Amino acid sequence: MNEYLVTSESVTEGHPDKICDQISDGILDAHLADDPESRVAVETMISPNTIMIAGEITSRSKVDVSGVAREIVKNIGYTKPCTGFDFHNCMILTNITAQSPDIAQGVDHSEADGSQGKKVFGAGDQGMMYGYACDETDNCMPLTIDLAHRLVMRLAQARKDKTIPWLYPDGKSQVTMKYSAQGEPLYLTGIIISAQHDADVSNETIYNTILHKVIYREVDPKWMNGNTRIYINQTGRFVIGGPAADVGLTGRKIMVDTYGGVGKHGGGAFSGKDPTKVDRSAAYMARYAAKNIVAAKLAKKCEVSLAYAIGIADPVAVTVNTFGTEQIKKECIDAIVRDTFSFSVADILEQLQLRKPQFLKTAAYGHFGREDQNFQWEKLDKVQILQEKAIRSVAGLIRS
Numbered sequence: 001m002n003e004y005l006v007t008s009e010s011v012t013e014g015h016p017d018k019i020c021d022q023i024s025d026g027i028l029d030a031h032l033a034d035d036p037e038s039r040v041a042v043e044t045m046i047s048p049n050t051i052m053i054a055g056e057i058t059s060r061s062k063v064d065v066s067g068v069a070r071e072i073v074k075n076i077g078y079t080k081p082c083t084g085f086d087f088h089n090c091m092i093l094t095n096i097t098a099q100s101p102d103i104a105q106g107v108d109h110s111e112a113d114g115s116q117g118k119k120v121f122g123a124g125d126q127g128m129m130y131g132y133a134c135d136e137t138d139n140c141m142p143l144t145i146d147l148a149h150r151l152v153m154r155l156a157q158a159r160k161d162k163t164i165p166w167l168y169p170d171g172k173s174q175v176t177m178k179y180s181a182q183g184e185p186l187y188l189t190g191i192i193i194s195a196q197h198d199a200d201v202s203n204e205t206i207y208n209t210i211l212h213k214v215i216y217r218e219v220d221p222k223w224m225n226g227n228t229r230i231y232i233n234q235t236g237r238f239v240i241g242g243p244a245a246d247v248g249l250t251g252r253k254i255m256v257d258t259y260g261g262v263g264k265h266g267g268g269a270f271s272g273k274d275p276t277k278v279d280r281s282a283a284y285m286a287r288y289a290a291k292n293i294v295a296a297k298l299a300k301k302c303e304v305s306l307a308y309a310i311g312i313a314d315p316v317a318v319t320v321n322t323f324g325t326e327q328i329k330k331e332c333i334d335a336i337v338r339d340t341f342s343f344s345v346a347d348i349l350e351q352l353q354l355r356k357p358q359f360l361k362t363a364a365y366g367h368f369g370r371e372d373q374n375f376q377w378e379k380l381d382k383v384q385i386l387q388e389k390a391i392r393s394v395a396g397l398i399r400s
Contacts, residue, residue, distance in 0.1 A: 008260025014169020016248025084244025131286025132263025145260030
């Protein structure tokens with residue numbers, strides 16, 4: 001294998017697609033706050049001066065959906081008509097119905113678990129979900145997506161605290177890293193920043209300010225050399241942005257949401273879906289297992305894949321891929337995963353505490369690697385257990 005390149009991108013919370021993700025997840029959180037068993041599947045579309053919210057909700061909560069949407073748009077920073085879109089003047093259309101009874105029966109049909117005394121929920125849909133982790137960063141995320149997120153988070157923070165007062169909410173980042181034949185990161189070949197800005201600021205000011213106050217503050221100099229090319233607003237002008245420039249949709253930035261194209265993504269997006277939808281909850285669970293495996297040093301890279309059938313509680317397939325980086329026999333890791341983690345829908349909801357409102361925080365800057373947000377799926381509380389089981393497995397006490 002030769003040296004190769006890996007590219008990942010991220011976007012700010014003011015990007016049109018991410019506005020939609022945040023509105024959908026804000027509506028979900030508002031329903032879960034009063035009714036933890038709410039069933040929510042909400043999609044949002046945004047365009048110049050218009051927000052369209054549609055979907056299925058079954059809940060005891062009474063939520064002002066339009067009010068939630070306006071508050072989120074306001075908090076993102078679209079507060080002035082000069083941006084071409086603002087929370088106060090935009091039109092909001094809604095078309096929300098109850099969840100299909102055909103789907104509901106697949107989830108609701110359950111039987112009492114006599115040994116545990118708890119309900120067993122069926123998966124809300126069929127599909128395959130993936131979780132990934134690697135040892136390139138402290139948070140077990142691929143280095144490229146971690147850097148891309150940090151750059152746009154710094155860009156957004158500089159706008160909010162007025163370190164860069166002429167920034168507007170929309171923005172993007174992209175980084176490209178060269179890797180050795182052995183899979184080790186070598187250096188960045190490219191860094192791209194596109195930032196919406198006030199019409200009166202010069203291109204030279206934009207370039208120099210973002211270079212010094214965003215890129216140099218987030219990118220370790222060890223990843224940059226004479227071969228690193230930096231592009232900042234390379235078209236020369238980014239005044240019209242956000243919903244005034246482009247239509248946004250829920251679920252259209254799935255590589256930003258996950259691993260930047262390094263790990264696989266399953267069949268569905270996350271935002272706007274309550275946790276009975278395994279598109280979301282099983283992807284979180286797979287990440288939880290993969291991250292703990294890497295943190296326990298059982299492998300340098302790990303991808304956990306799960307497959308479900310609608311109405312069936314347990315996955316029809318559980319697969320662990322360590323890409324040849326395992327530190328003990330692969331069959332031992334497989335046995336340890338099955339012995340440590342339960343991937344049934346009900347157990348995922350309980351283990352990861354997914355019935356509580358927390359999903360708006362996931363809707364920008366990625367669902368994974370966010371160790372400052374207290375997400376249960378990012379915790380490393382299985383590391384010691386996995387290490388102890390690995391020792392026993394090597395000794396032959398756990399059979400595959």
